[in-house]
Amino acid sequence: MAGGNGGGEALDQLNGSYAVFVDSDNAVFVTDYYNHRVVKWNQGASTGTVVAGGQCGNIGQGELCHPTAMVFDKEGNMFVTVEDEHSGGVIILKKGATSGETLINASSSLYGIALDADEKYLYVSHHDEHRVIKYTKNGTFESAVAGGNGTGSAFNQLKYRKCVKRSSVSKTHIFFSISLARGITVDKNGFVYVSDSGNHRVVKWMVNATEGIIVAGGNNNGSRTDQLTIPNGIIVDEKKTIYVADNENHRVMSIPAGTRNGTIIAGGHGQGNASNQFLNVDGLAFNSQGDLYVTDWGNYRVQMFAMDKTSSSGSNSDYISFFSSKWTLLYCFISFMISFTI
Secondary structure, three states: OEEOOOEOOOOOOEOOEEEEEEOOOOOEEEEEHHHOEEEEEOOOOOOOEEEEEOOOOOHHHOOOOOEEEEEEOOOOOEEEEEEEOOEEEEEEEOOOOOOOEEEEEEOOOEEEEEEOOOOOEEEEEEOOOOEEEEEEOOOOEEEEEEEOOOEOOOOOOEOOOOEEEEEEEOOOOEEEEEEOOOOEEEOOOOOEEEEEHHHOEEEEEOOOOOOOEEEEEOOOOOOOOOOOOOEEEEEEOOOOOEEEEEHHHOEEEEEOOOOEOOEEEEEOOOEOOOOOOEOOEEEEEEOOOOOEEEEEHHHOEEEEEEEOOOOOOOOHHHHHHHHHHOEEEOOOOOOOOOOOOO
């Protein structure tokens, strides 16, 4: 858990939380967008520690500016997507380093990043180009693996949408900015799953595919359990169950493979700042115990939902079915509500 003390730059605050990662010690890492930093919150801590950034600098010189997504490799190196207006990059923070190095420069905002199972390739969401690019782990371009045929709703296209959020807090004012976080993930087969936000769907692109397959949503925007509205962060487990941050429905959905119809596992009680509510949802992560961590953008916090383990036998099948239906909210932080204008 992190934040929950209003929006700001103090170490017990966040100011635009996009991505979240949880390590083996249950320490929480958050990309703190408007504070241009990545913050680490140890388990039980009331304040965080800045592990990278702190000011908007030169992307080409490895400095963080509006960090969005992040991923860690097995060696503990952190890869962070950053953006400044219509340019972006991927910064690598090697384990133990105090400064970053620019791995990828792009003439597009970058809002999603994933590693393949073998950690040979990086997959990066190029927002302005409506496509996902595959790079080697050292930043060399390989190919476009999803989209790249302009913006649209055809099966060979993606449509990343820009949302205006009133959510950046300075010492004296609140101002409007553009939020573009869009999730991607890669399974063990190399299939790429993309939150196709403007089309309100999650699309799977198989290796070397020229078109994607809709695996969640795709029934226009709405709040039914077979609909999504601006999907963001996604996770796919070994059973191909999809977990997606359903941004404008202020909820997290679990969608079994082959169904396109899901179950609400967190939120879904309208927008707000109660412990069972969100005010727009961006990032998702699980710890090793199956607890769910959610970045609650408009409430400047990360919430944790603990899986009720009392009836689980520990098997994978029990974990998945149990995980989809039996959640107990572990209260983290309550903060004041900041309204969004879309």
